[in-house]
Amino acid sequence: MKRIKAIYPGSFDPPTNGxxxxxxxxxxxxxxxxVAILRNPEKDPLFGVAERxxxxxxxxxxxxxxxxxxxxxxxxxxxxxxxxxxVLRGIRAISDYEYELQMALMNRKLQPSLETIFMMPAxxxxxxxxRLVREVAQLGGNIDSLVPELVAQKLREKMxxxxxxxxxxxxxxxxxxxxxxx
Ligand code: PNS
Numbered sequence: 667m668k669r670i671k672a673i674y675p676g677s678f679d680p681p682t683n684g685x686x687x688x689x690x691x692x693x694x695x696x697x698x699x700x701v702a703i704l705r706n707p708e709k710d711p712l713f714g715v716a717e718r719x720x721x722x723x724x725x726x727x728x729x730x731x732x733x734x735x736x737x738x739x740x741x742x743x744x745x746x747x748x749x750x751x752x753v754l755r756g757i758r759a760i761s762d763y764e765y766e767l768q769m770a771l772m773n774r775k776l777q778p779s780l781e782t783i784f785m786m787p788a789x790x791x792x793x794x795x796x797r798l799v800r801e802v803a804q805l806g807g808n809i810d811s812l813v814p815e816l817v818a819q820k821l822r823e824k825m826x827x828x829x830x831x832x833x834x835x836x837x838x839x840x841x842x843x844x845x846x847x848x
Contacts, residue, residue: 669697672752672783675741678703678718679711680817682799684791686725688756691785693729700748701726705738712800712824725814742777753782758792 674692678685678701692699701722705715713721715736726732737744745753753773755766770782787794794812803809803821810818 670695670752671698671700671748671750672696672754673700673702673741673745673748673750674754675702675704675737675744677706677709677711677796678722679709679713679796680799680813680821681718681722681725682791682794682796682813682817683811684756684758684787684794685722686814687787687791688754688785689726689729689732691787692754693732696752696754697731699729699732699754700750701732701734702741702744703734703736704741705736707738713820717820721814721817721820724816740776742773742780745780746777751780753780755782755784756787757784758787758794 672692674689676685689699689701703715703718703722711718719734719736722734726734735748741753745751753770755770757763757766766782766784770784773780773782786792799809799812799821802812803825806825809821812818813821
């Protein structure tokens with residue numbers, strides 16, 4: 667069977683369990699899968715590109731054929747540059763279909779050799795989106811089952827920067843604390 671290289675482009679702000687589910691499915695059918703984060707200067711993302719990249723790298727470290735890159739400009743141009751012949755996109759519900767169809771057809775018009783492959787994430791993720799995860803986190807809701815633990819932790823830190831240091835005791839205080847105990 668032909669080894670197909672595919673890209674999975676997106677904003678991933680933040681990456682969710684739905685994205686991970688799709689990456690896992692894609693890694694099984696493509697020879698190589700490049701998760702491609704759009705560097706979009708017009709958007710005001712919650713996470714910077716480097717943060718999203720490191721989260722996705724950690725999430726996908728168990729997949730031998732998955733890598734994470736960033737790109738700007740047209741998806742089709744980036745795909746051609748790296749020798750990909752397919753674009754992977756997820757469709758969660760009918761509501762996704764119209765936008766995804768439009769994008770797939772525009773991409774085909776721009777680059778006829780590139781094929782868009784749609785996959786459906788597991789049904790428990792059919793309501794999940796980065797936008798809703800951001801909103802729930804910003805309003806203090808529980809996001810534990812929606813994103814991997816490392817992303818949940820990063821979200822908690824974004825909402826309350828003090829948490830970043832909550833579990834890290836400075837060495838001086840640590841030794842004093844130990845002395846007190848004995
Ligand atoms: O995760 P998203 O925000 O749904 O991803 C959308 C993305 C990044 C795939 C789309 O906006 C995109 O491909 N942008 C790059 C610019 C481009 O190629 N535009 C023409 C699309 S038809």
